[in-house]
Amino acid sequence: MTLIEDPMSTAYEKPDFSRHANVAETAPAFLSVWNMHAYYGESYIVQGVSLNVHEGEILALLGRNGAGKTSTLRAIARLDSPQVTHGEIWLDHKHLHTMNSHQAAVSGIQLVPEDRRIISGLTVEENIQLARIAEPTGWAPERIFDLFPRLGERRKQEGVTLSGGEQQMLAIGRALARDIKVLLLDEPYEGLAPVIVDEIEKTLNIIKEQGITTVIVEQNAVRALMLADRAVILDTGQVVFDGTAQEVLDDEALRAEYLAI
Numbered sequence: 001m002t003l004i005e006d007p008m009s010t011a012y013e014k015p016d017f018s019r020h021a022n023v024a025e026t027a028p029a030f031l032s033v034w035n036m037h038a039y040y041g042e043s044y045i046v047q048g049v050s051l052n053v054h055e056g057e058i059l060a061l062l063g064r065n066g067a068g069k070t071s072t073l074r075a076i077a078r079l080d081s082p083q084v085t086h087g088e089i090w091l092d093h094k095h096l097h098t099m100n101s102h103q104a105a106v107s108g109i110q111l112v113p114e115d116r117r118i119i120s121g122l123t124v125e126e127n128i129q130l131a132r133i134a135e136p137t138g139w140a141p142e143r144i145f146d147l148f149p150r151l152g153e154r155r156k157q158e159g160v161t162l163s164g165g166e167q168q169m170l171a172i173g174r175a176l177a178r179d180i181k182v183l184l185l186d187e188p189y190e191g192l193a194p195v196i197v198d199e200i201e202k203t204l205n206i207i208k209e210q211g212i213t214t215v216i217v218e219q220n221a222v223r224a225l226m227l228a229d230r231a232v233i234l235d236t237g238q239v240v241f242d243g244t245a246q247e248v249l250d251d252e253a254l255r256a257e258y259l260a261i
């Protein structure tokens with residue numbers, strides 16, 4: 001893919017991605033998206049998104065239906081669609097924007113899509129083992145079962161027969177089974193009872209303590225903001241807010257305008 005400096009300006013200055021710069025002062029965040037534009041065919045969806053995620057941080061990526069949240073996650077994970085035409089994506093000093101989805105995964109990006117993609121015909125354990133079939137691998141099954149005891153109890157059960165919450169746990173567990181640096185979660189709480197959301201939230205905090213960086217997209221914005229350190233709000237494919245999660249919780253007008261909460 002050819003990358004061109006985009007004439008369309010954003011509010012962001014291009015970060016200094018140089019390894020040689022004074023790291024403390026000028027190094028980009030762990031995951032940096034700079035002026036990313038992406039299309040589905042002719043449809044211009046991601047319209048100059050810039051965002052930074054620091055190592056070990058949880059970022060909530062929020063916005064109304066159709067704001068471009070899923071598209072932004074897919075673009076970062078380097079899936080074939082939407083197609084990124086301009087911009088840069090950096091992870092830990094590596095340029096993801098020149099990579100395909102497989103290479104991005106090997107570099108440590110793991111996307112847990114909204115539909116979870118549990119493989120039918122395989123048990124819980126086999127779903128995890130399949131994720132560990134190729135190097136570089138991450139957490140061993142026992143460590144994943146320590147984090148999600150429900151999965152351990154159901155390790156011989158077919159993955160698709162699990163409850164929605166357990167399937168979400170398996171999808172996250174499978175991402176951890178890879179050598180992961182950044183977990184991209186698309187609506188992990190969707191359709192789950194509050195008590196299960198509590199359980200998953202607890203594990204996301206443990207995952208954070210292990211140093212993994214997370215981007216969470218959620219319609220349940222309040223829950224996501226309670227978990228997250230920082231928040232980025234998208235509207236029609238553009239960033240309209242970038243700040244702390246607490247600022248969003250405190251700003252009723254902002255929430256009403258962009259999150260309808």
Ligand SMILES: Nc1ncnc2c1ncn2[C@@H]1O[C@H](COP(=O)(O)OP(=O)(O)OP(=O)(O)O)[C@@H](O)[C@H]1O
Nearest residue numbers: 040043045063064065066067068069070071072081
């Ligand atoms: N495969 C596709 N082809 C064409 N347009 C698409 C495709 N997928 C999404 N879009 C459009 O891109 C825009 C952004 O969609 P996206 O799924 O990224 O939004 P979202 O913020 O995740 O919304 P939601 O909260 O409903 O999940 C929408 O207008 C949507 O209709």
Ligand SMILES: [Mg+2]
Nearest residue numbers: 069070071186
């Ligand atoms: Mg979506």
